[in-house]
Amino acid sequence: MAMRRVDLAAIDRITNEDLLSELDPARLPRHVAIIMDGNGRWAAKRRLPRVAGHRAGADAVRRTVETAARLGLECLTLYAFSTENWKRPRYEIRALMDLLVEYLAKELHSLKKNNIQFRMIGRSEELHISVLEQIRKGELATFQNTGLRLNIALNYGGRTEIVDAFRKIARDVAAGRVQPDQIDDELINHNLYTRSLPDPDLLIRTSGEMRISNFLLWQIAYSEIHVTETLWPDFCERDLLAALIDYQKRERRYGRIGHLEDVPA
Numbered sequence: 028m029a030m031r032r033v034d035l036a037a038i039d040r041i042t043n044e045d046l047l048s049e050l051d052p053a054r055l056p057r058h059v060a061i062i063m064d065g066n067g068r069w070a071a072k073r074r075l076p077r078v079a080g081h082r083a084g085a086d087a088v089r090r091t092v093e094t095a096a097r098l099g100l101e102c103l104t105l106y107a108f109s110t111e112n113w114k115r116p117r118y119e120i121r122a123l124m125d126l127l128v129e130y131l132a133k134e135l136h137s138l139k140k141n142n143i144q145f146r147m148i149g150r151s152e153e154l155h156i157s158v159l160e161q162i163r164k165g166e167l168a169t170f171q172n173t174g175l176r177l178n179i180a181l182n183y184g185g186r187t188e189i190v191d192a193f194r195k196i197a198r199d200v201a202a203g204r205v206q207p208d209q210i211d212d213e214l215i216n217h218n219l220y221t222r223s224l225p226d227p228d229l230l231i232r233t234s235g236e237m238r239i240s241n242f243l244l245w246q247i248a249y250s251e252i253h254v255t256e257t258l259w260p261d262f263c264e265r266d267l268l269a270a271l272i273d274y275q276k277r278e279r280r281y282g283r284i285g286h287l288e289d290v291p292a
Contacts, residue, residue, distance in 0.1 A: 062242055063262075092175070108127075144171075162181075230250045236254070255270065
């Protein structure tokens with residue numbers, strides 16, 4: 028998994044229409060995952076409280092979901108709150124949860140109208156009941172939708188997900204439903220939070236940080252990774268288009284040699 032920082036200086040001078048014309052609709056990734064990073068730095072640059080950065084980040088979520096749905100992407104997974112984020116100040120955690128509830132309440136009609144299916148992945152049992160109720164309401168109201176699958180990773184950690192999967196498998200082994208030699212990639216996939224989803228083809232990280240931050244550790248084994256300097260609250264349609272164009276310029280090998288390397292000397 029090679030992480031590459033992409034220089035978008037030239038792309039900044041191209042219109043959204045020109046970017047769209049460069050995109051091949053037949054070669055879009057099925058599943059795009061995004062590590063939404065930079066809310067705090069966005070606020071600090073403007074001498075605003077961190078909460079203001081999170082609120083601006085919620086607007087970026089809305090723009091990104093709308094663009095993904097309009098482009099016809101199959102899945103979009105957004106990293107909203109990690110298992111490690113509980114270490115943050117309590118007021119900030121409360122603000123983040125309130126923003127999530129507010130977003131779902133405001134956007135539920137739009138999600139239904141645009142045929143978007145909403146789902147949470149992560150440990151739900153540790154969330155406040157008010158947050159969980161709004162999440163379940165959104166999931167129930169959209170579960171029959173057949174368009175974009177929007178996944179919010181909340182109280183999520185890649186290692187935690189793998190631990191939970193192996194606990195379920197261990198219980199099945201203990202009950203005699205599974206034999207140890209039956210444990211393989213497919214069985215592990217079936218026990219992950221993302222069991223009904225394709226693995227991400229493209230992982231995007233904003234704010235220029237070169238880390239994957241415990242996100243979808245099992246699933247991104249062969250994902251292409253795009254890192255942009257854009258802070259999450261500033262992320263917009265052109266940033267997503269630029270990431271998709273960058274993805275389409277790459278050759279996915281899955282351990283095989285590339286076509287250029289296969290040419291005899």
